[in-house]
Amino acid sequence: MPFIKPSEIFPSEITPPEIYRERRRFMQGIGALAAGTALGTMDEAHAGIKLDGVRASVYKLDEARTPYKDITTYNNFYEFGTGKGDPAKNAGSLRTRPWTLAIEGEVRKPKTWDIDALLKLAPLEERVYRMRCVEGWSMVIPWVGFSLAELLRRAEPTGKARYVEFVSLNDPKQMPGQRSRVLDWPYVEGLRLDEAMHPLTLMAMGLYGEVLPNQNGAPIRLVVPWKYGFKSAKSIVKIRLVEKQPVSSWTRANPEEYGFYSNVNPQVDHPRWSQAKERRIGEFFKRDTLMFNGYASQVAGLYRGMDLKKYY
Numbered sequence: 256m257p258f259i260k261p262s263e264i265f266p267s268e269i270t271p272p273e274i275y276r277e278r279r280r281f282m283q284g285i286g287a288l289a290a291g292t293a294l295g296t297m298d299e300a301h302a303g304i305k306l307d308g309v310r311a312s313v314y315k316l317d318e319a320r321t322p323y324k325d326i327t328t329y330n331n332f333y334e335f336g337t338g339k340g341d342p343a344k345n346a347g348s349l350r351t352r353p354w355t356l357a358i359e360g361e362v363r364k365p366k367t368w369d370i371d372a373l374l375k376l377a378p379l380e381e382r383v384y385r386m387r388c389v390e391g392w393s394m395v396i397p398w399v400g401f402s403l404a405e406l407l408r409r410a411e412p413t414g415k416a417r418y419v420e421f422v423s424l425n426d427p428k429q430m431p432g433q434r435s436r437v438l439d440w441p442y443v444e445g446l447r448l449d450e451a452m453h454p455l456t457l458m459a460m461g462l463y464g465e466v467l468p469n470q471n472g473a474p475i476r477l478v479v480p481w482k483y484g485f486k487s488a489k490s491i492v493k494i495r496l497v498e499k500q501p502v503s504s505w506t507r508a509n510p511e512e513y514g515f516y517s518n519v520n521p522q523v524d525h526p527r528w529s530q531a532k533e534r535r536i537g538e539f540f541k542r543d544t545l546m547f548n549g550y551a552s553q554v555a556g557l558y559r560g561m562d563l564k565k566y567y
Contacts (some may be wrong), residue, residue, distance in 0.1 A: 256508035260281060269445055271340075271386060285344075286548065294359035297490060303465060304466040305464060305465055305466075306374075306379060306460070306461045306464060306465060306466060308378065308379060308382070309379045309380065309381050309399050309461070310378055310379070310380055311380070311381060311534055312380035312381055312382045312383075312483055313384040314380070314383065314384065314455065314460050315381075315382070315383045316383045316384075316385065316395060318334055318394070318395050318418050319395065319537075320383065320395050320397055321394035321395050321396060321411070321501050321535075321536050322537065322538060323462075325394070325462075325536050325537060326394060326396055326457070326462060327343060327369040327468050327470060327471060328340060328343045328470075329536060330342040330343065330471065331388065331390075331474070331484065331485065332428035332432075332470060332471075332489055333432050333437055333438060333442075334423070334424075334432045334433055334440075334442065334489075334490070335430060335431065335432045335470065336431070336432045337432070337435075337437060341432070342469075342470035343470045344472075345431055345432070346469035346470040346473075347467070347469065348428075348429050348430070348431065349424075349429050349430065349469045349473065349490070350429060351370065351469070351474040351490075352370070352474075353471050354370040354371075354474050354475075354492075355367050355369055355370065355492070356368045356370065356373060356475060356491060356492060356493070356494065357492065357493045357494070358406065358407075358409075358410045358494050358496075359493065359494075359495055359496075360414075360416070360417045360420075360495035360497050361412060361413040361416035361496040361497060362410035362411055362412055362413060362416065362496050363410070363411035363412075363413060364409065364410050364411045365410065365449075366409070366410065368406075369429055370474050370475065373406075373458075373460070373475060374460060376401060376405060376406065376409075377401035377405040377509070378401065379399050379400065379401060379403070379460070379461070380399070380400065380401065381397050381398070381399050381464065382398050382399075382400070382457060382476060382478075383395060383396070383397045383398075384398060384455075384457075384478060384480035385480055385545075385548050385549055385550075386395055386478075386480060386482045386484055386487075386548075387483060387484065387519045387533060387544065387548045388483065388485075388512070389483040389484065389485060389517070389525060389530075390416065390528075391528060391530070391532070391533050391534060392511075392533060392534045392535070392536055393533045393534070393535050393536065393546055394535070394536050395466075395535075396462055397462060398457055398459040398478055399459065399460060399461030399462060399463075399464060399465075399467075399506075400457045400458045400459035400460050400461065400475075400478070401457070402453070402454055402456065402457060402458070403419075403451055403452070403456045403457065403458050403464050403477070403516055404452045404453070404454065404456070406458060406494070407419070407451060407452060409492075409494070410496070410498050412448065413496075415498045416448055416497070416498070417447065417448055417497070417498055417499075417500075418445055418446065418447055418448060418496070418497050418498070418499065418500050418501055418502040419445065419446050419447075419448055419451040419494060419495070419496055419497075419499055420443060420444070420445045420494070420495040420496075421443065421444045421445065421446075421477055421488040421491050421493075421494055422441050422442075422443055422488075422491065422492060422493040422494075423443075423489060423490050423491055423492065424441065424490045424492050424497070425440050425441035425442075427440075431456070434562060438504050438505070439504060439507060439508070442488060442489070442504045443488075443501060443502070443503055443504050443507075444477065444485075444488040444501075444503050444504065445487055445500065445501035445502075445503050445515065446479065446486075448496070448524070449498075450479070450557060452493040453518075453553075453554060453557065454553075455479070455480055455481065455550060455553060455554065456477070456478070456479055457477070457478040457480075458475055458476070458477065458478075459472070459475070459476050459477075459478045460474060460475050471489070472487075472488075472490055473480075473487025473490065474490070475490075475491055476488060476489040476490065476491060477489075480548055481516045481518060481519060481547040481548045481549075481550040481551075481553075481554045482516070482517050482519060482548075483516055483519060485505055485513070485516075485517070486503075486517050500515060503515060512525060512526050512527070512556050514566065515566070516558075516566050516567060517567070518547055518558070518563065518567075519544065519545070519546070519548035520547070520563055520567070521543065521544035521545070521546060521548055522546075522563075522564075523563060523564055523567050530544055531543065531544055532544060
């Protein structure tokens, strides 16, 4: 299968998102979210809906947040197209109600959760994380969600559970990018169990205090801030705990360029470009890439003794 390099589209070249955000607000908040009708190119049910009860988190940064307009119009989400602006243009076809998330595999208590029940699983926190794309650009995003560990503990992993596999929605009618063969669908990602249970690993259901927009992985996505962005699977419908290491979609497509771990590492270059520098969206000059995306003090112990060039 040929590798398709993502297009390079800068935020200034994309239609401003203000044309998407002027939407009427629902009187009953998140409980009123339903299928909704599409207006313009964004689903009405997912434009400007505030999330209630969001609390501050210890996970925050003394760095400027990337503007909402850039976060929501400059994306990699191949289910809606390979261009950076494609998700914002095409994601209005995604319907996130009804939606369920199944937890299965090596667990004692498998369960299928309704998406609105997940909103009440644990207190929602705003966590401001650096996010680094393997292509060399980065953002600072105020996600809203809860630790993945909160969900996994309730499933009670068995002694055989060593890895966690994430499976995204596979529906070409709603996700037009899946009609192409750029990847084998559905999108699959994976973590080691200790990575998944780390407090930084987030299940995000919003950003900037609002319901997660479709183009950013609605209604629920993974966020692993010390890894390159493609590891953070979007629009997840299934989580499986497994004994053997799962094969991630990008690893399957191009194993020489996309390893299973994909930790942000300025010392290990992508075969086609350096990872030593990055371009923060909204900034002109490049900055140094930080080891583990700046989270080394929290996560380096997970990889003690590992050859990070071999396990890239």
